[in-house]
Amino acid sequence: METNFIVKAFHELSGLELYxxxxLRSEVFVVEQNCVYQDMDNKDQDSYHLICYRNNSIAAYARIIxxxxxxxxxxxxxxxxxKNARGLGLGKDLMTEAVKICAELFADTQIRIGAQLYLLKFYNSLGFVEQGEPYDEDGISHIEMVKK
Structure with missing residues (x-):
């Protein structure tokens, strides 16, 4: 099964890609996690979009801000x-690629994330270190983390 990553600025996304x-974001963050929130937050337009394709469909995604x-x-x-692509290691591959792209696009910079608390060990394994105290965001516990 072929897996490949592409990164695009917002204006480079096709209508189908954006849809x-x-x-995918709505399926997981709103429906699966039962979290009612405004996903479209006017940050997409200024961001880069990392898409992981597996067998010609989107299997994973991250936004680089x-x-x-x-x-x-x-x-x-x-x-x-x-959901149908979980357990294949794509999350780790996606984050590794996202960190690499951050370095390419923004030179030598720190990366800060707001991680869901239950994924703390996952992000630790990628070199992110927690900063501050856990906080509630839309009913889900999060923590800020930084990678130098």
């Missing part, structure tokens, strides 16, 4: 893997 990204939009640092967010 599939928003559909330039510094000054969500945090003072560059950020990776909306990290998601499709």
């Amino acid at each position: 599939e990204i928003l559909r 330039p510094a000054g939009i969500s945090y003072n640092e560059v950020s990776i967010g909306r990290v998601v893997t499709a």
